[in-house]
Amino acid sequence: MTPVRETAEVAIVGAGIVGIAVAHALATRHGIRDVVLVEEGEPMGLTSAQSGENYRNWWPHPVMREFTDLSTGLMEAIARTTGNRIRLTRRGYVLVTRDPRPAGLLAELEAGYAGAGAGLIRLHEGAGAAYRPGEEAGWEAVPDGVDVLLGQALVRRHFPHLAPDAAAILHIRRAGDLSGQALGQYMLETLREAGGRLRRARVIAIEPGPPFRIATEAPDGTRAGIAARVLVNAAGPFIGRIAAMLGETLPVRNVLQQKLAFEDRAGVIPRDMAFTIDLDPQSLPWTAEERALLAADPATAALAQPMPGGIHCRPEGGPGGRWIKLGWAYNHAAAEPVRAPALLPHFPDIVLRAASRLHPGVAAYVGRLPRAATHYGGFYTMTEENWPLVGPMRCPGAYVAGALSGFGTMAACAAGALLADRIAGAALPALAAALSPERQADAALMAALRGQAAKGVL
Ligand SMILES: Cc1cc2nc3c(=O)[nH]c(=O)nc-3n(C[C@H](O)[C@H](O)[C@H](O)COP(=O)(O)OP(=O)(O)OC[C@H]3O[C@@H](n4cnc5c(N)ncnc54)[C@H](O)[C@@H]3O)c2cc1C
Numbered sequence: 019m020t021p022v023r024e025t026a027e028v029a030i031v032g033a034g035i036v037g038i039a040v041a042h043a044l045a046t047r048h049g050i051r052d053v054v055l056v057e058e059g060e061p062m063g064l065t066s067a068q069s070g071e072n073y074r075n076w077w078p079h080p081v082m083r084e085f086t087d088l089s090t091g092l093m094e095a096i097a098r099t100t101g102n103r104i105r106l107t108r109r110g111y112v113l114v115t116r117d118p119r120p121a122g123l124l125a126e127l128e129a130g131y132a133g134a135g136a137g138l139i140r141l142h143e144g145a146g147a148a149y150r151p152g153e154e155a156g157w158e159a160v161p162d163g164v165d166v167l168l169g170q171a172l173v174r175r176h177f178p179h180l181a182p183d184a185a186a187i188l189h190i191r192r193a194g195d196l197s198g199q200a201l202g203q204y205m206l207e208t209l210r211e212a213g214g215r216l217r218r219a220r221v222i223a224i225e226p227g228p229p230f231r232i233a234t235e236a237p238d239g240t241r242a243g244i245a246a247r248v249l250v251n252a253a254g255p256f257i258g259r260i261a262a263m264l265g266e267t268l269p270v271r272n273v274l275q276q277k278l279a280f281e282d283r284a285g286v287i288p289r290d291m292a293f294t295i296d297l298d299p300q301s302l303p304w305t306a307e308e309r310a311l312l313a314a315d316p317a318t319a320a321l322a323q324p325m326p327g328g329i330h331c332r333p334e335g336g337p338g339g340r341w342i343k344l345g346w347a348y349n350h351a352a353a354e355p356v357r358a359p360a361l362l363p364h365f366p367d368i369v370l371r372a373a374s375r376l377h378p379g380v381a382a383y384v385g386r387l388p389r390a391a392t393h394y395g396g397f398y399t400m401t402e403e404n405w406p407l408v409g410p411m412r413c414p415g416a417y418v419a420g421a422l423s424g425f426g427t428m429a430a431c432a433a434g435a436l437l438a439d440r441i442a443g444a445a446l447p448a449l450a451a452a453l454s455p456e457r458q459a460d461a462a463l464m465a466a467l468r469g470q471a472a473k474g475v476l
Contacts, residue, residue: 047435142166
């Protein structure tokens with residue numbers, strides 16, 4: 019084993035948004051400052067750099083709603099004390115369907131907001147409906163809950179830029195976007211001021227502890243050991259590999275998801291548009307010849323079939339900017355994680371065509387994307403139920419903070435707080451057990467989660 023050169027109370031593998039949030043919470047909530055973050059690349063440089071940086075409290079299950087509410091409260095506190103350095107906005111999520119009576123979606127809202135208080139689901143219908151969409155009074159004045167607009171005429175009145183067949187809107191209000199990079203940077207700075215450290219090295223082996231003996235290799239090949247009483251596995255897509263070093267397996271898979279960003283030169287998306295999601299499944303508008311070609315190749319056959327909903331679009335860079343971002347988490351195929359995944363070359367074309375259904379102006383870019391467009395992506399590291407793993411591993415003293423799928427930016431602060439509280443031996447809220455690997459022992463909960471039709475993947 020590599021000789022030990024450094025000791026720490028807590029060693030955290032991975033300085034993505036989640037590892038940083040755990041370290042930050044240990045220092046700021048519990049005064050645990052002897053913390054070392056071991057990071058192979060740049061902090062915030064892997065999955066955390068690919069995030070769409072959106073947040074919401076819309077979930078099919080109240081535990082996930084509570085989890086993201088907790089995180090949003092922690093982000094708000096940071097926004098307040100830093101003069102909103104993290105650029106938290108609150109335009110909401112605008113969910114759109116062509117179903118004028120979306121009973122299933124309304125039932126899902128009722129389930130997700132259960133226990134959150136009265137009056138959170140507000141139905142609006144008809145000419146005199148009282149609904150105010152903006153955040154003019156500032157994000158702190160925006161109401162929580164959801165405004166549901168029913169009927170094409172009402173939708174058209176407030177959202178004239180959408181395709182005319184949009185028939186109902188669910189406007190999730192405690193939602194918006196933020197700069198995840200600024201959040202990570204702020205927490206890292208606070209951690210450093212408190213005495214926390216960052217080591218640029220790859221963890222290559224771990225001898226179970228406590229104390230854990232962690233073998234690392236620096237970019238110049240230098241090997242060194244770190245001894246730590248507590249080990250936190252926050253290695254993003256590689257949490258499975260770190261677990262394997264301890265002889266454990268985690269119930270996770272990695273699924274590549276992609277985004278497309280480009281300059282909206284034709285100005286087809288209003289600059290003040292909220293993060294807008296087309297919830298309806300659709301068959302992409304291929305010509306008969308294109309459809310036949312796609313169907314003939316097993317690698318593309320699914321694209322010729324009806325596709326799931328969830329195409330999302332939002333302006334990027336504020337009112338003065340010109341860029342827009344499109345995304346669609348339609349891929350479900352598990353893959354071996356790598357640091358630089360190969361992107362699917364047809365993704366830009368697919369997402370443009372799909373987004374054109376709700377935003378007809380976007381069709382102008384099919385086959386004519388501005389040259390500076392960026393197509394990027396990373397892995398959703400996820401459990402089957404799409405709940406995270408934030409809690410103890412089997413080896414005493416080892417913890418995991420991972421599997422934050424497509425919600426790691428929005429939920430990192432809560433994941434950090436829950437894990438830091440647990441490591442410090444503080445009292446934990448009920449949701450802590452449900453969000454940790456411990457839930458796997460709860461057969462009834464796991465069966466209910468696996469049976470859920472919607473899992474909140476976006
Ligand atoms: C396309 C896309 C869009 C997304 N959009 C959103 C969104 O809108 N809102 C939202 O909330 N979330 C979003 N997410 C999810 C979010 O980005 C992730 O959940 C989050 O970034 C995960 O953070 P992490 O710290 O767990 O992982 P990472 O950011 O991957 O960090 C893990 C770190 O561990 C390091 N590491 C791994 N192995 C080792 C080792 N052996 N030794 C040392 N270091 C190691 C890695 O280098 C890496 O820096 C999106 C994700 C993707 C891919």
